[in-house]
Amino acid sequence: MQCNCSSSIGSFPSPYWSRTVLFPDWAYKPAWSPGSRQVQLWHFLLELLGRGESGAIGWGGEWGEFVIRDPERLARLWGERKGKPHMNYDKLSRALRYYYNKRILHKTKGKRFTYKFNFSKLILVNYPGHPPCHQLIQSTPLPFPVLPSEVGGARVPQCGGGAMIDRALQSATHPLMLPYLLQKPLPFPHSHPVQGHFPFLPVPSAPGSSYSNLRELPAGCAPATIAALHLTPNVWATKSGKEWGLNNITRTSSLCVGQGGKECGDKGVGRGGTDHFE
DNA sequence: GGCGGAAGGA
DNA sequence: TCCTTCCGCC
Numbered sequence: 001m002q003c004n005c006s007s008s009i010g011s012f013p014s015p016y017w018s019r020t021v022l023f024p025d026w027a028y029k030p031a032w033s034p035g036s037r038q039v040q041l042w043h044f045l046l047e048l049l050g051r052g053e054s055g056a057i058g059w060g061g062e063w064g065e066f067v068i069r070d071p072e073r074l075a076r077l078w079g080e081r082k083g084k085p086h087m088n089y090d091k092l093s094r095a096l097r098y099y100y101n102k103r104i105l106h107k108t109k110g111k112r113f114t115y116k117f118n119f120s121k122l123i124l125v126n127y128p129g130h131p132p133c134h135q136l137i138q139s140t141p142l143p144f145p146v147l148p149s150e151v152g153g154a155r156v157p158q159c160g161g162g163a164m165i166d167r168a169l170q171s172a173t174h175p176l177m178l179p180y181l182l183q184k185p186l187p188f189p190h191s192h193p194v195q196g197h198f199p200f201l202p203v204p205s206a207p208g209s210s211y212s213n214l215r216e217l218p219a220g221c222a223p224a225t226i227a228a229l230h231l232t233p234n235v236w237a238t239k240s241g242k243e244w245g246l247n248n249i250t251r252t253s254s255l256c257v258g259q260g261g262k263e264c265g266d267k268g269v270g271r272g273g274t275d276h277f278e
Numbered sequence: 279g280g281c282g283g284a285a286g287g288a
Numbered sequence: 289t290c291c292t293t294c295c296g297c298c
Contacts, residue, residue: 082291082292084292094281094292095292097282098290100281
């Protein structure tokens with residue numbers, strides 16, 4: 001199976017599950033692509049990181065962590081992208097700090113120019129419009145047991161929030177897989193591999209991880225899921241739920257995330273939560 | 279360096 | 289809404 005995967009990074013006439021776990025397309029969708037809104041900073045950073053733009057920015061030693069190696073250069077690149085010739089690191093970092101409250105990013109304390117993505121939140125806020133839980137229950141078997149209390153009318157959340165997401169998260173081996181547990185495919189026809197700059201997640205050429213296994217995957221199973229499933233159990237075992245950010249997301253996931261990342265549902269959960277992830 | 283308030287622009 | 293700009297504080 002081949003795909004001519006194209007993106008802001010380039011063309012990849014290679015199997016899309018090739019060497020690394022994949023980000024969904026939205027994570028790398030170029031700013032100038034039709035229908036996209038103006039590029040967001042986190043998106044721009046992921047683009048640079050995915051490209052392996054190691055001069056200005058690179059992945060750090062921990063999951064989701066990245067290091068700004070040349071702050072002024074990064075600011076210049078960001079300024080060029082946004083048409084802001086007077087951009088500097090001070091301003092860029094202010095924009096980064098606004099992500100703290102949104103829980104998209106947090107600062108790695110004690111390490112200069114080092115920040116950490118909260119990918120699980122990134123998935124949630126950018127994964128709008130998944131179907132209501134009752135549809136999920138009716139249409140497709142979920143990869144985790146559904147409690148009677150969750151099926152019975154009153155407990156079914158209106159837009160995928162609440163206990164169901166909590167439980168999906170708990171059953172997810174990786175936050176990036178959450179959308180697939182929720183059974184709505186991301187727009188993946190043009191998926192592409194990230195060029196080997198994602199920390200900890202090389203798809204191993206381990207015995208038993210042959211492509212033949214893919215045939216056993218559910219129809220419509222997205223490439224990212226496929227790539228993730230290539231990870232050996234011990235790879236997952238190296239990261240605790242805490243490290244995946246599951247603690248945080250489980251705690252905050254009573255928030256329902258709908259269109260445009262709007263939160264609905266339980267008030268007083270999430271916004272009032274703590275700001276740390278570790 | 280890093281933080282966050284405030285005002286303002288698109 | 290998502291920054292950009294400026295600023296005072298630590």
